[in-house]
Amino acid sequence: MKIVILGAGQVGASVAESLVSEHNDLTVVDLDATRLRALQDRLDLRTVTGSASHPSVLVEAGIEDADLLVAVTQSDETNLVACKIASRLFNVPRRIARVRATDFLNDEKVLGPEGFEVDLSICPEQVLTDYIVKLVEFPEALQVLDFAGGRVSLVAVRAYRGGPLVGHPIRDLRQHIPGVDTRVVAIFRKDAAVAPDGNTAIEANDEVFCLAATKDIRQVMRELRRMDQPVRRVMIAGGGNIGLRLARALEDDYSVRIIDHNKRRCEMLAAKLDRALVLNGDGTDEELLEQESIGEMDLFVAVTNDDENNIMSSLLAKRLGARRVVALINRRSYVDLVQGAQIDIAISPAQATIGKLLAHVRRGDVVAVHSLRRGAAEALEAVVHGDRDSCRLTGRRIEEIELPPGTNIGAIVRGEEVLMAHHDTRILAEDHVIVFVTDKKILPRVEKLFQVGARFL
Amino acid sequence: MRINAVINYLGRVVILFSACLTVPFGFSLLLDDGALHAYDEAIVATLVAGSALWAATRRAREELRVRDGFLLVALVWTVLPAFAALPLFIYLPAMSFTDAYFEAVSGLTASGATVLSGLDQLPPSLNLWRGFMIWLGGMGVIVLAVAIMPLLGVGGSQLYKAETPGPMKDTKLTPRIAETAKGLWLVYFALTMLCGLAYRWAGMNWLDALMHAFTTMGLGGFSTHDASFAYWNSPKIELVAVVFMLIAGVNFATHFLAWRKLSLQPYRRDPEASVYGLVLVASVVGIALYLRAMEVYADFWTALRFAAFNVVSIATTTGYASTDYNLWPIFAPLWMLFLSSFVSCSGSTGSGVKMVRAQILFKQSFRELLRIIHPKLYRPVKLSGHAVENNVVFAVLAYAFVYISCLSLGTLALTASGLDAVTGLSAAVASINNMGPGLARVGPATTYAGLSDFQTWICTFLMLLGRLELFTLLVVLTPAFWRK
Numbered sequence A: 001m002k003i004v005i006l007g008a009g010q011v012g013a014s015v016a017e018s019l020v021s022e023h024n025d026l027t028v029v030d031l032d033a034t035r036l037r038a039l040q041d042r043l044d045l046r047t048v049t050g051s052a053s054h055p056s057v058l059v060e061a062g063i064e065d066a067d068l069l070v071a072v073t074q075s076d077e078t079n080l081v082a083c084k085i086a087s088r089l090f091n092v093p094r095r096i097a098r099v100r101a102t103d104f105l106n107d108e109k110v111l112g113p114e115g116f117e118v119d120l121s122i123c124p125e126q127v128l129t130d131y132i133v134k135l136v137e138f139p140e141a142l143q144v145l146d147f148a149g150g151r152v153s154l155v156a157v158r159a160y161r162g163g164p165l166v167g168h169p170i171r172d173l174r175q176h177i178p179g180v181d182t183r184v185v186a187i188f189r190k191d192a193a194v195a196p197d198g199n200t201a202i203e204a205n206d207e208v209f210c211l212a213a214t215k216d217i218r219q220v221m222r223e224l225r226r227m228d229q230p231v232r233r234v235m236i237a238g239g240g241n242i243g244l245r246l247a248r249a250l251e252d253d254y255s256v257r258i259i260d261h262n263k264r265r266c267e268m269l270a271a272k273l274d275r276a277l278v279l280n281g282d283g284t285d286e287e288l289l290e291q292e293s294i295g296e297m298d299l300f301v302a303v304t305n306d307d308e309n310n311i312m313s314s315l316l317a318k319r320l321g322a323r324r325v326v327a328l329i330n331r332r333s334y335v336d337l338v339q340g341a342q343i344d345i346a347i348s349p350a351q352a353t354i355g356k357l358l359a360h361v362r363r364g365d366v367v368a369v370h371s372l373r374r375g376a377a378e379a380l381e382a383v384v385h386g387d388r389d390s391c392r393l394t395g396r397r398i399e400e401i402e403l404p405p406g407t408n409i410g411a412i413v414r415g416e417e418v419l420m421a422h423h424d425t426r427i428l429a430e431d432h433v434i435v436f437v438t439d440k441k442i443l444p445r446v447e448k449l450f451q452v453g454a455r456f457l
Numbered sequence B: 001m002r003i004n005a006v007i008n009y010l011g012r013v014v015i016l017f018s019a020c021l022t023v024p025f026g027f028s029l030l031l032d033d034g035a036l037h038a039y040d041e042a043i044v045a046t047l048v049a050g051s052a053l054w055a056a057t058r059r060a061r062e063e064l065r066v067r068d069g070f071l072l073v074a075l076v077w078t079v080l081p082a083f084a085a086l087p088l089f090i091y092l093p094a095m096s097f098t099d100a101y102f103e104a105v106s107g108l109t110a111s112g113a114t115v116l117s118g119l120d121q122l123p124p125s126l127n128l129w130r131g132f133m134i135w136l137g138g139m140g141v142i143v144l145a146v147a148i149m150p151l152l153g154v155g156g157s158q159l160y161k162a163e164t165p166g167p168m169k170d171t172k173l174t175p176r177i178a179e180t181a182k183g184l185w186l187v188y189f190a191l192t193m194l195c196g197l198a199y200r201w202a203g204m205n206w207l208d209a210l211m212h213a214f215t216t217m218g219l220g221g222f223s224t225h226d227a228s229f230a231y232w233n234s235p236k237i238e239l240v241a242v243v244f245m246l247i248a249g250v251n252f253a254t255h256f257l258a259w260r261k262l263s264l265q266p267y268r269r270d271p272e273a274s275v276y277g278l279v280l281v282a283s284v285v286g287i288a289l290y291l292r293a294m295e296v297y298a299d300f301w302t303a304l305r306f307a308a309f310n311v312v313s314i315a316t317t318t319g320y321a322s323t324d325y326n327l328w329p330i331f332a333p334l335w336m337l338f339l340s341s342f343v344s345c346s347g348s349t350g351s352g353v354k355m356v357r358a359q360i361l362f363k364q365s366f367r368e369l370l371r372i373i374h375p376k377l378y379r380p381v382k383l384s385g386h387a388v389e390n391n392v393v394f395a396v397l398a399y400a401f402v403y404i405s406c407l408s409l410g411t412l413a414l415t416a417s418g419l420d421a422v423t424g425l426s427a428a429v430a431s432i433n434n435m436g437p438g439l440a441r442v443g444p445a446t447t448y449a450g451l452s453d454f455q456t457w458i459c460t461f462l463m464l465l466g467r468l469e470l471f472t473l474l475v476v477l478t479p480a481f482w483r484k
Helices: A010-019 A033-042 A055-060 A076-090 A104-107 A122-135 A170-174 A212-223 A241-251 A263-272 A287-290 A307-319 A332-338 A350-359 A440-448 B003-031 B037-058 B066-084 B086-091 B097-108 B122-138 B142-149 B153-163 B177-202 B207-217 B235-248 B251-261 B267-268 B273-294 B302-317 B331-340 B355-373 B388-416 B421-432 B453-467 B472-476
Strands: A002-006 A026-029 A046-049 A068-071 A094-098 A120-121 A141-147 A154-159 A184-191 A192-194 A205-215 A231-236 A255-260 A275-279 A297-302 A325-328 A343-348 A366-372 A375-382 A407-414 A417-420 A431-438
Touching: A002 A076, A002 A120, A010 A026, A010 A350, A010 B177, A026 A033, A026 A104, A046 A068, A055 A076, A055 B122, A068 A076, A068 A350, A076 A122, A076 B331, A120 A350, A122 A241, A122 A297, A122 A325, A122 A343, A122 A350, A122 A417, A141 A212, A141 A366, A141 A375, A141 B177, A141 B331, A154 A212, A154 A366, A154 A407, A154 A417, A184 A297, A184 A407, A205 A212, A205 A255, A205 A343, A212 B267, A231 A241, A231 A307, A241 A255, A241 A287, A241 B267, A255 A263, A263 A275, A263 B302, A287 B472, A297 A307, A297 B453, A307 A332, A325 B453, A332 A343, A332 A375, A343 B302, A350 A366, A375 A440, A407 B267, B003 B037, B003 B066, B003 B142, B037 B066, B066 B086, B066 B097, B066 B153, B066 B453, B066 B472, B086 B097, B086 B122, B097 B122, B122 B142, B122 B207, B122 B235, B142 B177, B177 B235, B207 B235, B235 B302, B251 B267, B267 B273, B267 B355, B273 B302, B273 B355, B302 B331, B355 B388, B388 B453, B421 B453
Parallel strands: A002 A026, A002 A068, A026 A046, A068 A094, A094 A120, A231 A255, A231 A297, A255 A275, A297 A325, A325 A343
Antiparallel strands: A141 A154, A154 A205, A184 A192, A184 A205, A366 A375, A375 A431, A407 A417, A407 A431
C-alpha cells in the first residue's frame, strides 16, 4: 500500500514505525528537515520537506497514486485542507486526519463529503482521556479496551498474591464464577508470552489478558487480585489538553485537583472547570504535593508534555503516599524502564492512539485494533465474510481452524449476543471475531484468515 | 563493532559475486574459447569462501549500525577484487598477484587502467569478464546487493549511502531503499542494452558491442583491443560512444525520474546536468580549435572528431582513446586531466570530485569574495534555487582538501619511487579519478605494466579511494573508528 503521512511529530513517527514494512511504501512530509532526517535514518521510508497542505509538496510526496493519506500535523486546519485537496485533486481513496478541536466534530457536515472529506478523524487527546478514565473506573486494571461497541471488554490485570485464582490453573475459573463466561487470551510472564490453555497456572505478577462481556469484567478481575477501594480522589499534574479533558470528564463524579505551573493557563483552566480545584504550582514540588494531601490521593496522573517531568512527579507522588500513579511517557525506552517498578502504569500516547488508525490500514474487514504491550502484541476485531469454501473461518468450529502460533480467538459477537470462544463454538458469516495476537510478526497471517478467497468474489 | 554481522553480510555478497562469475563461464562455454578452466576454479573458490564466511557467522543476526556499514563497504571493495582477479590470475600464469589485483580493482572501480597488452589475443570471455567487472562496479556491487537481497531496510540505506557518490544522499527516489536500488539498476540495465544495440548498429560485432556497452555505461574504459577505439577508426562508432558516455556521466537518479515521468523536465531541474553539458561542449570545441590552430590536424572537422571523442572519454573518466593524445601539445591532455577531476555528476558511474561539489566549491569561493566587499552580506550557497545547508558546504570543503592531499601524496610517492613528474602526476590523477590511462609512460598507447609493484599498489589504493569517495575508505583507517 502507498501511504503518505503528513507530520513527523510523535503521532506521525509512531504511525510510520508501525506501518513500515515490505508491503507499505511510506512517505513522510514535514516542515522540519532535521526531524525528517532522523526518521529516515531509523526507518526505511522516504521524506519530503515542505508545507503539508500545499499541492506541489503533496505531489512530490507521491500523493497521485497514494492509497491512504494520514494527516497528523500539529494543526487541525492543515490536516483538514490536506484531506480535502487529497480527495478533490488527487482522488486518494482513504483519508485520515487528526482533529483536535471539538468544534469541528460537532457538525457532521464539516468532515463529511460536502465538507473536508475526512474518512476518519482521530483525536489523540480524547483517546488518552478515555484510556485514563477507564483506569479510574477500574482501578485494578492496567488497561481496559472495548470491542463490539462496548459489549465486550479486554482487561489487562496484574495477578497479585492473594487473588483467589492465583496459583490455580485457568480451568478452575469457571467453577469459581459459575454464571460468568470469560476467557484468558494471553499471559505475559516476565515480558514473555505464555500460551495459555486450561492447565496453565496463573502465577503472581503475571500480566493476564481476559476477555469478557463488559458487565462481567469486575467479577473476573476480582478472581485475579484483591479488589481495591474505588477511586474517590484524583490529582492531575499538567493542565494541557489532556489534563483539561480529563479533569472535565472526572470532576462530576470524583474529587479532582489539577496542577499547572503556568498562571495564565490556570486562569483558563479555572474558567472551564466547575468543581475541580485548580492549583498553580509545579507537579514536582514536594511541598505543594504534601500541602494538598497527596497521601490521601487514590490516583495521581502526570500528563504534562515532558516525559522526565511526568516520571519525576509520579515517582515523588508514589513516595509521598499516593495509592496509584499513572504517567504519560512518550519515549518507549523510558516506558520499559519505569513501568511496573514504582510507577504503576506508564501510558505511551502513541501506542494508545494508533489502534484506531491501524484498523483502517489492515487488510480484511477489521473493525477495531488495539495495540498492546508497546506495539508488540495486538488485539483485533474483524468481521468474517464468505462461506465455508471461500473463507478459512466461516462455518468452522474453533478447534477445526488452523491458527498461527501465538494467536488466540477470544470471543465472537453475533448480533447482540456475546459468545466466549470455546473449542466447539462455530463461527458464522458476519460474526465479529475478537483475536489476540501475541507477536506482531504473525499479523499478516492472521489478516489472511479473514480474507475471502478471490475465486468466490 | 558488530564484526560477526559484518562478516556475515560480506559472506553473502561474496556468494552473490560468485553468481556473477558464471557470466563469463557461460560465455566461455558458449564460445568454446579454451578459458573454461579459469572460471570453474574461480567460481568454486569464491563460493566456498563466501559460504565459509557466511556459515561461520550465521548466528550473528544483528542489524548493521552506521559504523558497521562503512566497514562492510570497505571490506567488500577490498575483498571482491581478489576474487574478481582469480580468472585472470589462473588463466595467465605469468601474471603476478599484484598485477591481477590491480586489473580487478581497475575493473570494479570502473577505472579502465590495464596492465595487460595483447588484448586482441585474450579469450573473448576473459575480455567480457573485464567489461562485466566495470559494469558491476560502475553502479555499485552494494547497490546491487541491496536491490536483490533483503539486506534489511535501514542497514541497506546506510550501505547505499556509503557506496553511492555525491555529497547529498538524503533524497530517496522511492520510499523503500530496495526499490530505489532496483530502479537504478533497471535504468542502468536498459541503457546498457540500448548502448550495445547502438554499437552493433554502428558496426561492431556482437561480442565487442556487449563488452563495450558494459565499459561505456560503467565509464570504465577497458577495451578488447590494444588500440582501443582506434581499432575501428569509425566516426559512427565514436559518435555512439560519445553519446552514451555523456548519458552515463549524468546522475542516474535523474535518468530514473525522467524515465518514470516520461519527461525531460528532471534534467532541467538537475543542478549538475546543464553545467556538465556546457563545460563539455565548450571544452570540446575549444580543444578542437586549439588542435587546429597548433596544426595537429589539417582541418577543423577532423580535429573536432578526435577532440570530441577523447575529451569526453577522459572528462567523464571513461578512458577510451581513439588516438594517442599523449602526442598532442601538452595543454590539451592537461586540460583533459583537469576536467576528469570534476566533470562527472554525482550519482553517475563516473568519478572524481563530482560536478555538484565543484559547483558548491565555486559558489562558496565566490561567496567569500563577495563577503570581502560586503562584510554584512548574507548569501547562502544555492543549487537550482535551493539553499545548500552550511554543513554540506563544510563537508565539501573538507572533501576537497582530502582529495588534494591524497592526490599530492600519491604523486609524491610515485615520483619518489622513480617516475618522472608527468607520469607520476598523471598516474595519480588518473587513478584517483578512476579514469584509466594517464600521460607519458602510462599514456593511452602504453599500459601500467611498466610500473614497479610498489607503484602499482599506490595506484590500486588511489583507485579504491576515488571510487569510495575518500571518506568511506579513510574512516575505516582511522584509530577512532576502531575505538570502542
